[in-house]
Amino acid sequence: MTRTLLLTAVAILISTTFGAAAASIPPDANGAEKALAASPRHGEYVDIAMPGSDVKLKSWVVYPERKEKAGVVIVIHEIFGLSDWVRSVADQLAADGFIAIAPDMLSGRGPGGGGTAEIGARNVGQEIRKLPPDDVNARIDAVRDYATKLPAANGKFATIGFCWGGGASFRYATHEPKLNAAIVYYGAAPRKGDGGKEADTEALKKIQAPVSGHYGGDDARVNATIDETKKILTDAGKSYTPHIYDGAGHGFLRQQGDRNGANKKASEQAWPETIAVLKKNLE
Helix, strand or coil: CCHHHHHHHHHHHHHHHHHHHHCCCCCCHHHHHHHHHHCCCCEEEEEEECCCCCCEEEEEEECCCCCCCEEEEEEECCCCCCCHHHHHHHHHHHHCCCEEEEECCCCCCCHHHCCHHHHCHHHHHHHHCCCCHHHHHHHHHHHHHHHHCCCCEEEEEEEEEECHHHHHHHHHHHHCCCCCEEEEECCCCCECCCCCCCECHHHHCCCCCCEEEEEECCCHHHHCCHHHHHHHHHHCCCCEEEEEECCCCCCCCCCCCCHHHHHHHHHHHHHHHHHHHHHHHHC
16 A cells, blocks of 8 residues: 555544544533633624614624625523623634624623623523513514624524523524524423413414524423424424433533533534534525
8 A cells, every 4th residue: 555545544544533523612611711712713792782772782793714704693692691601602603604693681781781790690690580582582683683784794694592592592483584593502492471381382383494402311301392392393394303412411512521421422413413504504
């Protein structure tokens, strides 16, 4: 075997053996600050006006490095608010080729009109639960209007959310018929009465976008809603694809070091699927 053929064979073997693990995924919470500091991409804070309100939505936007215009992904944070981890997820989405924008959904609700930082870690979860669903949708609408009009945007947009934000991403799909895709990480589908026991069937039937869900296998609270949601959407001719990862827990993408490797494995499986869905619907 010639040296060239040998090197080619070795490269193929390495790619086959390690290719899946080599795919880039967002860091976990512990690695977020370092990942942001090392990022070569342009990220900046912007203030987005909300129609009919004095509130400005503080938002972190990151741009991909590409020649063509890009689709927009709105990143909806967890109950922890706009954190370094959420910003690092946005940065990874930009690395994958999208304009990613992460709004602080608590903007205007903190002292002095501030948001997550001003409310403080101790109270942020309590405050976020007070956000009315209609207000959440209005805030995402404002971000959509801003981001899709950016010169570098191609006009297509998707949402991705985690935990509380996953539920918000699912709910937004019932609100916005022009949404191109909704990604849901361990968030429940809309329930009657905002958190009730019964699925909001009529709202779910309004969904036009494909919904891709990612759930830890050991997350019974959220997973108990999957089968009912799947039946409603399938019967209505909608696209809902839930992925359940054995052994992983709630919040697995943020907490990749937990559960004896199951959370890490789930993250390595979920992220490439997420990017595939976004590329299919936003390119």
